[in-house]
Amino acid sequence: MDKDSQGLLDSSLMASGTASRSEDEESLAGQKRASSQALGTIPKRRSSSRFIKRKKFDDELVESSLAKSSTRAKGASGVEPGRCSGSEPSSSEKKKVSKAPSTPVPPSPAPAPGLTKRVKKSKQPLQVTKDLGRWKPADDLLLINAVLQTNDLTSVHLGVKFSCRFTLREVQERWYALLYDPVISKLACQAMRQLHPEAIAAIQSKALFSKAEEQLLSKVGSTSQPTLETFQDLLHRHPDAFYLARTAKALQAHWQLMKQYYLLEDQTVQPLPKGDQVLNFSDAEDLIDDSKLKDMRDEVLEHELTVADRRQKREIRQLEQELHKWQVLVDSITGMSSPDFDSQTLAVLRGRMVRYLMRSREITLGRATKDNQIDVDLSLEGPAWKISRKQGVIKLKNNGDFFIANEGRRPIYIDGRPVLCGSKWRLSNNSVVEIASLRFVFLINQDLIALIRAEAAKITPQ
Incomplete structure (x- = not known):
């Protein structure tokens, strides 16, 4: 009995030893496989980055099992020669194996945030240059000068003429x-x-007048006849109030404009005449005869119209040929207009749209008909x-004085x-x-009138 029990004990110990040896071998094989994956001898299997994987079909299962078996065969063949699978690894290899599973798998390279920011930043100058294409440098300088003069963007929008028609919001x-x-x-x-x-000087000359500047100009009397020396003296006495680019000629032109619109201190606004009734649209519509609006084709009338057209064209050609003989020239007033006087102009009747x-x-x-x-056609x-x-006549006397005579029905207002x-x-x-609500400024060529007076003084003693 003792021998039998001893044999059973020995067989159990041998079985447990073999079982433990097989478990050790399997664990060593797993560690070697992990270490080989960490060292890069076995290619990593690509897997999906999704959390939930879809179910595989039968053919996919067979292919995946074949792929696993091939990777295992490669892993077994990838072991270094001269070392058996059953041999125990050294202490340094155990440290490498123990450290290998703890190393995380490097994540897939995500797009760097700096690149997206760079792309976004690169688009900003394009928008800026697109906006600068509408706003010219001259417009920016005009805007800055006008705001410094008025401190009001609404006044700037109404008073400054930019290269484009900008809204108040823009x-x-x-x-x-x-x-x-x-x-x-x-x-x-x-x-x-x-x-x-020169462009900067031209832009600065167009700067708006501030309230302080207009207040100083309004103190110059409307009945006086200020010269350029008067406005130059005004610039010297108030250098801080006026803009740096102001000249005496610019002050004189703005003072004439203020006088034309009764903005001086010693001027009063004239009331509108009450006797005349303005014809409104409904009254004019009542006066229209509907029978005359019918489109009746008349050959005689068409012939008369063609003859009249030929006559008018002939008159136009004659007027064009006699252009150099006209006594009064009319030209449009623009920002870069020519000087008011020349060697042949005695005086100028200057309005808002034209000058005579x-x-x-x-x-x-x-009014010409x-x-x-x-x-002078005032229309x-x-x-x-x-x-x-024929509203009136302007005459120049020998002594150099101008007189205006009213020959029309309506009164003519001279300085109110x-x-x-x-x-x-x-x-x-x-x-x-x-x-009749049309205002003009009468300007006299003082140099030419002085010559006329000198000639008249020489003739009178004889």
Whole structure:
């Protein structure tokens, strides 16, 4: 019995030893497989990055099992020669194996956030240059000068003429961008520095007048006849109030404009005449005869119209040939207009839209019609249906004085004083002439008039 029990004990110990040896071998094989994967001898199997994997079909299961068996065969063949699978690894290899599973698998390279930011930043200058294409450097300089003068973006929008027609919102956005956007302000400053000095001077000459400047100009009397020396003295006495680019000629032109619109301190606004009733649209519609609106084809009328057209074209050709003989020239007033006087112009009747050059000692004012031709056609300035065909006459006397005689039905206002029909009044330099709500400034060529007076003084003693 003792021998039998001893045999059973030995067989159990041997079985347990073999079982433990097989478990050790399997664990060593797993460690070797893990170490070989960590060292890169076995290629890593690609797997999906999704958390939930879909179910595989039968053919996919067979292919995956074959792939696993092939990787195991490669792993077994990838063991270093001279070392058996059953041999125990060294202490240094155990340390490497123990450290290998703890090393995390390097994640797939994600797009760096700096690249996206760089791409976004690269798009910003494109938008800035696109915006700069609409806002010119001259517009930016005009905007800055106007805001410094008025401190009001609404006044800037109404008073400044930019290269494009900007809305009030666009002007506000541009001003805030110049203040607070570093990219736009830097590009705008660089563009403004590249402007030509003459362009900068032209832009500064168009700066709006501030309230302080207009208040100083309004103190100059309307009855006085200020010269350039008067405005130059005003600039010297108030250098801080006026803009740096102001000149005496610019102050004189703005003072004449203020006088024309009764903005001086010693001027009062004249009330509108109450006797005349303005014809509204409904009254004019009632006066229309519907029977005359029918389209009736008349061959005789068409023939008369063609003959009249030929006659008018012939008259136009004659007028074009006699252009150099005209006594009064009319030209449009623009920002870069020619000087008011030349060697042949005695005086100028200057309005908002046109100006009339007086080159003879006597000219007639009024409304030109087909049957009545006059020297100065006031209908070119504005609505002249209230003006008579021959409203008045301007004459130059031998002593160098200009007089205007009213020959129409409506009064003519000279510096606010009415000149009735049949009466006359002396015209001085910078006098405001108002005829039926049309205002003009009468300017005298002082140099030419002085020569005329000198010649008259030489003739009188003889």
